Amino acid sequence: MKQLRNEMKRQEIDYYIVPSDDFHGSEYVGEYFKCRQFITGFTGSSGTAVIWKDGAGLWTDGRYFLQAEEQLSGSGITLFKMGEAGVPAVPEFLEQRMGAGECAGVDGRTVSASWIRRLSEMLEKKGASVRTDVELIGKIWNDRPPRSCSPVWMLPEIQGESCEDKTELIRCDMKREGCDLLILSSLDEIAWLFNMRGNDTACCPVALAYAVVGMQEIAVYMQEKALTKETRSVLQKRGVCIHDYEQIYEELSAAVQDKTVWADHDQLNAALAGRLKGAASVLEQESPILKRKAVKSRSQLQRIRDAHVKDGVAVTRFLCWLKDHIGHERITEISAAKKLEEFRRAQEGYLMPSFEPIMAYREHGAIVHYAADMASDMELAPEGLLLMDTGAHYREGTTDITRTVSLGQPDAQQKMHYTMVLKGNLRLAAAKFQYGCSGENLDILARQPLWNAGLDYRHGTGHGVGDLLSVHEGPQAIRWRHIRGKEAVVLEEGMVISDEPGLYLHGKYGIRLENLMVCEKREKNAYGQFMGFEVLTMVPFDREAIALELLDGTDRKLLNDYHRHVYETLVPYLDKREAAWLKEITKEI
Template sequence: MKDIIQQRLTALRAEMSKAEVDAWYISGTDPHSSEYLPKRWETREFISGFTGSYGVVAVTKNKAALWTDSRYFLQAAGELEGTGIEMMKLRVPDAVPPAEWLAQNLSAGSKLGIDTQTVSVAEFRNLQRTLVKTGIELVETPDLLEPVWKDRPAIPSDKAFELELQYAGLPGTEKQQTVASKLAKKGAELQIVSMLDELAWLYNLRGSDVSYNPVFTGFAVVGATESILFVDAQKIDSALKLKLEADGVQLKAYTDFYRFLSEINGKKIFVDPGTLNYAAYSLLSEKNEILEGTSVVALLKAQKNATEIEGFRRAMVKDGVALVEFLYWLKETVGEKPVTDYDAGVKLAEFRSKQEGFKGESFPPIVGYKGRGAIVHLHIGPNDGLPLEADGALLFDSGGQYLDGTTDVTRTVALGPVSEQFKTDYTLVLKGMIGLTLAKFPYGTKGCHIDILARQALWENGMNYGHGTGHGVGHFLNVHEGPMAIRQEYNENPILPGNVLSNEPAFYREGEYGIRTENMIVCVECEETGYGRFLGFETLTLCPIDTSLIKSGLLSDREKNWVNEYHAEVKRRLKPVLNTSLHSFLDELTNAI
């Protein structure tokens, strides 16, 4: 594989020479700013061999580098070894971001080529801001990988399908009217919708174009008088076409999108610079007034309606049953039969697949035994499995897609004896998860304001983890969604009622073990006092926490009570639908501490 990567870099450099650019920038995403990608746009993996879900690549005439964050440092270092591509760290102190690296490695007068269909407005501006000072020009190029990538996959042609109202809660027409109303308050006539999950939510449609994400490839232009969906005709069957048209949706070909934008004139158009690609923005900005901010659709989508929240609750019961079945399988199998951490991931998916309305996993399962648990986003294949033994601990982070909702859960469980240090670390992580769960905060609070609640016990012991604490979760949509987040970095979007998030503090000792405990939570109204409106969280996930790893002396009475109350709720919700043969096992897992 290393030789193949080097050959591809050589071929890319030949295309750079033809395009008369000194470097080429690969954003690692598609025209929709997607995290998980249709095969056609897996450009980062194609040119580097790195299989993680986040990272950018820059290639000059004699150097190449890939940037990623702490979730992938260990994985990227291994996958890039021998390729000639340098691994660069992001989101850590003293990081040298791509723009700075390019400024250091290109001379004044150099040209950096960019396929602007795959770079957001914000990313383009960030590069420009740094590089223009050093006399480096940004040049729009075609996709230079097109001639290099033989047999490149086409855009998927799978059918889109309607998500019925019993799951969606609101008809697409009502959502579009709400968007138009919000736009009018901003003084805008139209919004360009480019994110695939926003598109799916807005029209109550789902698809299968992207592994793990039930979305389809398209764009939309929506406003008070227009609702235009740009999507390949073969993706919409005749019945769905008639329904969409009856709802006032105009269907146009996906390939007509950029031409259509070039013909819009004299409008006030709202765009999200963090997600809209620069090619679309540059066409619009020539003849229209552009207003910018967080996508109206993203904000509305993130505040789940009552039907969606109830769907999440149903999905959690299904997921909880599958997880208890998996834990029982672990108990009966490890130490008795040969089994690997890869096998465990496959088995977990198998248990979920038996649940009604299951539509696949929500992301590739992360199953790490012992030292592999410290690889935050571990990705292993069938030939890379590590045998599980009745010793140490297993970390598994996985999720399911159900018509009812999307799940994401992490547990760290003992397969045998662990060290006292492990138990201490485990308990400190648990304290952080409970701390965030029990948060009560005034309306308008942002994720960075409450992130410390998940880290405080670790910080007090000189410990930390490098990733965020909480990300939004879509409703039968992407497992990672914005615009809000709970992490140390500033994010202007507050945590609002109806936001569904992960709560996943962690700790990793490289080469020894990883610990992460993750529940999904939904933001709810708590109370209104003379001092304002206060919000909190309700836990959605229903899965036992391994109490054998807890040092109860490190927990306060309030924290112990939370664990016991949580386990009582898990038992109450799961027992009626769990096979009776597993009732005593569930009792054992949820015994009070």
């Protein structure tokens, strides 16, 4: 902090902002980009630090309050609990504190253009300003890890999914909007467009890159060492011009001169947005790739189904193992997560986790995004509930599943709450609806059993999932609360989305049950096109935690049909012990 403040003084910076982001707004970042962790000591994945002459603050969300309090203890850094009453967001905090003539600074590559615009407008009213050309952490981080530069690999070109086919579709979108150039900085969008994958960020198989799509040419800016002769040749054969990663900042200003440019300012970093000043005009709406990659093709969906069968085998084997071994050997939250990882690694084509595993026992389950560490790692016992939210990337696709299981004999309240959540999951999966509906229209199906009892959960019911890309993918979502300024996204055939109602009792336990589904067409008649869901996840629910008397006839049929499908799908891949266990837990009720 002392070294940073010395650098701030030299640069005449009164407040220095250190976000958690890389240069691409990624959900997960490589070690090189963990500047906020370096300066504060807080290791959570989300948060923003602000440092000033005689103080410092860290902003993070409810997932990390307990962890942040522990890691910031004695540091002199104040914890600002985002979302709590009376706690200002970073822009509001700076607006309140800064006076005329004062200057805030940030590395413009690590914040979005829209965020900086909002902050700048707020500070201008106070006579203060913000600079985006100050990268100070690198000056004092002497043992900074190198920027990741893993070898990229290419997906096979399939009819209708080739780079050329995708580029043609994107150019049609550009032509419709009257744009000459499309600027891309989101790593999963670039990976999708070029059918290219890498390993430069945790939990998401993407490579560090930028791209510029023109009506005739297309360019990618990436680290040269990430390319072999073979992968370079593949990209060139796909009509892609390859430039060095850093050149984007030098070349973009000239490339956009007098052009109509499409650039999503919620995604594009502020430093790149500053290079667009010579453009004739800038269309700042979301990239056309966002919706294109959300709709999966038939061949993609078949691969994704294969991935879920593999994942179903791994998770089911783990559940059988856990029920057999609990109480007979020492198992903790962390060791249980590692054991599940072992079962997944045994599946051919397994690549990596799709997010940091949540293995939350008893009261830890009430922390929605709990992550066990050595200090919190709780030993499991043959009692209580264990919430497991995990996922994986396979060569065939991406998975995300949550199961809550009873490790002993659940009490009546636990069974009642588990059954309410289960009913919500089953009823949403069984939804039949008119084309044109969004997730906002359907969310009540998952919440109704809880709402009827005056209960709820404070997170969305469903998020989109990528194909060997981000496990949290837009634009589709299932939630009841409308976000001001955002259009409700229509659920399209081929969109993969999660179904994950939950219930969290602070200090006691948490329950969440999550399957992935794909939206599909049903019949079309005089009333219109009807839609529904196919459930992709192939893992049983915990029969021992269900209050059977709370299930009506429809609920029982839905559960029986799902369990029958799970059993028939998985039993060929299981040994005798596992198959017998699965048969028992999925038997008809």
